[in-house]
Amino acid sequence: MGKVGIIGVGQSAFVRAYPGSLKELAFEGYKEAVKDAGITAKDIGASVVCSAPEYDKQRSPAGVIAEYLGLNPQPTFYVETLCSSSSMGLKLAYSLVKSGLHDSVAVIGIQKMSEISSAESQERMGRGTDIQWESPFGTMMPAYYALFAQAHMAKYGTTLEDLSLIRVKSSTYGPLNEKAVFRKSLNLENLTSPDSRMTAPIASPLRVGDCCANADGSSCIIIANEEKAKALSKNPIWILGLGAATNSVNLTGRKIYTGLPAAREAAKQAYEMAGISAKDVDVAEVHDCFTIAEMMAYEDLGFANPGKGKELIHGKETYKEGSIPVNVDGGLLSKGHPIGATGGSQIRTIVQQLRGEAGEIQVKDPEIGLVHNIGGVGLYGNVTILGR
């Protein structure tokens, strides 16, 4: 069996409230990916639609979206792993191609969070955890990640300023990303001054500036088998490694609170499949839904030893010019986080980097890129490794 290549990538702008329907939003990311690949719907053998349910009022969105995109009569699959849905969708699409069932597949990530109010949306996010034993205490995503931040600070001496530096990096690149929802520039003072809106508490120790924003958005990744990828694309990007893991939903089932075991396991699988190690990665996109999440990602992926993630950000090693550039498209903190679309957007950024088409945020001559995409509070971990 040959390789599997990515031949087209696309995403909509990530916005607060998309002025159109779910399927119209899906069309935006799809159209960009199909044009990028230079193909038509006839070249696509199947679709995988990825979103987190309960935001969508539409029941069974996959079939409805496939029809609107002109993908009838091809089959469509629906994949959901909360915030990592479209990375998991890529893994399913890879298996569909690798098995020979389909020679090309479109992975469509989508979320229209504004279909419901922000308060309702927070409540639904919170229910991506243990609804029987945790939700009755009134939990929400920022508070879960805050538990990890608190534990990381206690064990490793991580400070609020360390976390703020991660947001400063995000906001260095957010203004350059025309698809990002948050494009204001923020400096360390904006993020640490007691008078700033950014330091208003959300769930201790996390503050407004530590959290990403909800958004509406769509993404699309089109993959094909080696023969078709070479025939259709001048510059396919190859899928070298795919790791996916799960962990206990209730935090009582965890052994550590300073990292995410599902991310560590997924990274191990992906490195092994690609035959590389952390030091071989030239550019990465990590799941920075909160600043602490990026800090833990540095450590879970092996870019830094446990507790040493802060040295990377202090040394600007994760900036564009650093030794391991991370989230130089602004990450979730600047782009916004439309749950089902996020993984596809991260993959798009890495594909553009590897093609040398990333414009102002282009990292120097990368060969290998990595995507780290987390569902829930580490309930699901996905790591994808791509190469030229």
Next chain:
Amino acid sequence: MGKKKEIDDRFKKFGTKSFTLTSKVNDFIDYLEKEKVMGTKCKDCNINFFPPRADCASCLKSDLEWFDATNDTGELVTFSKMKYGPIGFEKDLPYTIALVDFGDYKIFGRIGKNIADKDIQIGMKMKVKVNKLDNDRINYIFEKI
């Protein structure tokens, strides 16, 4: 018309707002009402479960026994004081969620409001205690030892 079958929905009383109606560990609620916070134990595998499970995934048996966690001493693993809460929890705000490690098992819950923020430290000794809420609802909180 036959008599409508009664549903054992005791679990709906758990916490400020419950998202679960029925569970095979519904007796947990009865124990709470008797001031006991209970977990379950698989006799064959000798594993303590908190939150309590009805079924052991290791040996596939479902005749687990209850154990009492109420008087055990644990250590605070981590916590977060929430300024915002989900829909239905507005009146409780602000509150502090926490995780306490009791060795063989851990418990997720809230820290009692009688403990000042400045006195909350990771590693502090805590125990779990039943907490009665308004409208005949019930949960548990962590208290300092």
